[in-house]
Amino acid sequence: MLPSTDNQPPADTLAEGAESNTEAATEASDRKLAEQVAAGQQPDGNASLAEVAFMALYDRHSQALAAYIARVAHPSAVDDISQDVWRRTWEKLPARKSDSPFRPWLFTVAKNCITDSWRDATRRRAVTLDDTGELTHGDQADVDEGLIDAEVKAALARCIEKLEGRPRAIVTLRWQGSSYEQICQQEQIDHNQAYKAYHHATRQLSDCVKRSNV
Amino acid sequence: MNLILTTLPDDPAEARRWLDRQLVSTHLPQLAGELAACHDASPAEDSTEDRATDRTAQQVIGEPYSQVLDAGTSVLSDESLAELLTHPELLLSLQADVLTAGGSYWQTIVADESELARRQAGKKQLASWLAEQTSSLSADVPPANLASKHPQQQGSRRLLNVLALAASLLIAGWIGHQTAAPPTVAPAAPTNAIAWGWAKPDALNTTLDRDAYLQSLASAAEAWSKKRPDTPEALAKRISEFRQGCSRLILADHRPLPEADATWLKEKCLAWAKKIDAHLLVLETTGGVATARTAMDTTVEKLVLALRNRTAA
Numbered sequence: 001m002l003p004s005t006d007n008q009p010p011a012d013t014l015a016e017g018a019e020s021n022t023e024a025a026t027e028a029s030d031r032k033l034a035e036q037v038a039a040g041q042q043p044d045g046n047a048s049l050a051e052v053a054f055m056a057l058y059d060r061h062s063q064a065l066a067a068y069i070a071r072v073a074h075p076s077a078v079d080d081i082s083q084d085v086w087r088r089t090w091e092k093l094p095a096r097k098s099d100s101p102f103r104p105w106l107f108t109v110a111k112n113c114i115t116d117s118w119r120d121a122t123r124r125r126a127v128t129l130d131d132t133g134e135l136t137h138g139d140q141a142d143v144d145e146g147l148i149d150a151e152v153k154a155a156l157a158r159c160i161e162k163l164e165g166r167p168r169a170i171v172t173l174r175w176q177g178s179s180y181e182q183i184c185q186q187e188q189i190d191h192n193q194a195y196k197a198y199h200h201a202t203r204q205l206s207d208c209v210k211r212s213n214v
Numbered sequence: 215m216n217l218i219l220t221t222l223p224d225d226p227a228e229a230r231r232w233l234d235r236q237l238v239s240t241h242l243p244q245l246a247g248e249l250a251a252c253h254d255a256s257p258a259e260d261s262t263e264d265r266a267t268d269r270t271a272q273q274v275i276g277e278p279y280s281q282v283l284d285a286g287t288s289v290l291s292d293e294s295l296a297e298l299l300t301h302p303e304l305l306l307s308l309q310a311d312v313l314t315a316g317g318s319y320w321q322t323i324v325a326d327e328s329e330l331a332r333r334q335a336g337k338k339q340l341a342s343w344l345a346e347q348t349s350s351l352s353a354d355v356p357p358a359n360l361a362s363k364h365p366q367q368q369g370s371r372r373l374l375n376v377l378a379l380a381a382s383l384l385i386a387g388w389i390g391h392q393t394a395a396p397p398t399v400a401p402a403a404p405t406n407a408i409a410w411g412w413a414k415p416d417a418l419n420t421t422l423d424r425d426a427y428l429q430s431l432a433s434a435a436e437a438w439s440k441k442r443p444d445t446p447e448a449l450a451k452r453i454s455e456f457r458q459g460c461s462r463l464i465l466a467d468h469r470p471l472p473e474a475d476a477t478w479l480k481e482k483c484l485a486w487a488k489k490i491d492a493h494l495l496v497l498e499t500t501g502g503v504a505t506a507r508t509a510m511d512t513t514v515e516k517l518v519l520a521l522r523n524r525t526a527a
Contacts, residue, residue, distance in 0.1 A: 040348075055340075066332070069240070070239075070241070156247065156251035177229075177299045179292075202219075205217060210216075
């Protein structure tokens with residue numbers, strides 16, 4: 001069922017929406033939506049309301065969830081795992097403690113789905129998630145290092161090696177945040193030369209990486 | 215595979231917005247791989263080499279770190295940006311914090327068009343699964359519950375359910391567009407460089423007088439009809455961009471307007487926003503481009519007329 005475009009929302013509804021920019025309001029509305037999903041699955045609940053609330057949660061968190069999954073899963077598995085996470089989320093919401101923040105809880109569900117997916121396939125990156133499903137923090141440099149896509153790194157490294165000295169220097173400087181001004185100064189060339197050399201080199205690298213079939 | 219680094223913008227401010235998109239993207243491990251290859255290939259550096267090793271993104275960025283988590287990498291110094299690009303494991307460390315502790319700003323960032331399309335496809339898939347679940351939920355309701363002993367109570371209950379659903383759709387629509395719908399943007403400062411309508415960075419020209427300001431808003435809204443998207447995805451994006459402009463108008467202070475006009479404008483914007491949310495919901499639910507586009511056309515026509523009439527008042 002769709003809302004009539006002519007219905008005026010209650011004032012408090014609008015007020016709640018207008019406040020949703022603040023973190024607290026966002027979290028509060030997450031909880032409210034999660035509660036609506038849970039309540040809607042009860043025998044006398046409003047299933048349609050639950051469905052709409054659930055899709056609102058999807059709109060809000062699906063991008064972050066996909067990025068979270070992609071940190072540790074093979075790129076081709078991200079969509080399937082995401083679906084799995086959302087389906088489990090729907091099923092688990094009725095039993096969720098309503099006072100806990102939604103996103104960390106969602107990531108915990110995701111962690112379990114990722115672990116399950118690893119049982120069926122070789123995982124791509126040499127990392128694990130901790131027991132709570134939280135993402136890694138603090139002095140986890142080794143873990144962060146392990147998240148780097150090694151195949152891509154190797155393929156691009158091979159292609160960069162094929163570049164001549166100056167184009168290679170220009171590309172690597174540019175990709176490490178140097179401005180054209182800094183590159184010109186370092187390489188003793190003018191802006192035009194630097195610009196042309198950079199774009200020529202990036203085309204070569206793109207072609208080379210595509211040929212490597214990563 | 216396409217190299218992400220070839221899309222790194224030349225302009226420093228744009229490069230930071232680009233980085234924000236990468237930080238919420240599923241492709242960050244790939245980008246980190248590219249940067250790592252680049253770092254290994256670069257000529258041996260000086261004292262700055264590896265100084266970030268064993269440090270977290272928070273330690274490298276320093277004090278502005280909480281600002282980055284709240285409002286993105288626009289606050290990063292050139293040095294910090296270069297250090298993140300030189301040590302891609304730091305980007306992954308930053309992403310971890312952005313995903314778990316990042317402010318609502320990050321929900322307004324759309325990684326890229328392909329990820330948006332994937333999310334829309336995922337949403338469609340999930341919606342069909344959900345429809346099966348909810349229909350089985352309804353089927354599970356015992357017959358005794360469906361046939362109430364008190365018809366009047368049943369009628370009241372149904373009415374309450376309908377009202378609750380309508381209110382929730384409005385809440386959900388509002389929330390969805392405030393936070394994660396196709397490129398949603400913090401209303402006061404659009405981040406995704408929408409180049410038309412009220413979300414366009416220079417759309418609210420506070421140097422104008424009252425009448426010119428209202429006229430400029432009407433003209434900006436008319437940009438809606440300059441593009442006629444013919445796929446659900448493209449139309450959803452277009453509607454969402456218009457909707458972001460609405461948010462901006464609702465939250466702006468409209469200095470050129472007297473208080474009565476500003477209040478009127480905000481109230482009208484709230485009503486328009488509600489209608490736009492409903493149009494988008496129809497589109498997302500039915501996939502009907504023509505219906506949603508016609509409905510949007512009507513809403514935009516009415517709001518342009520209202521703005522122009524207000525100028526004459």
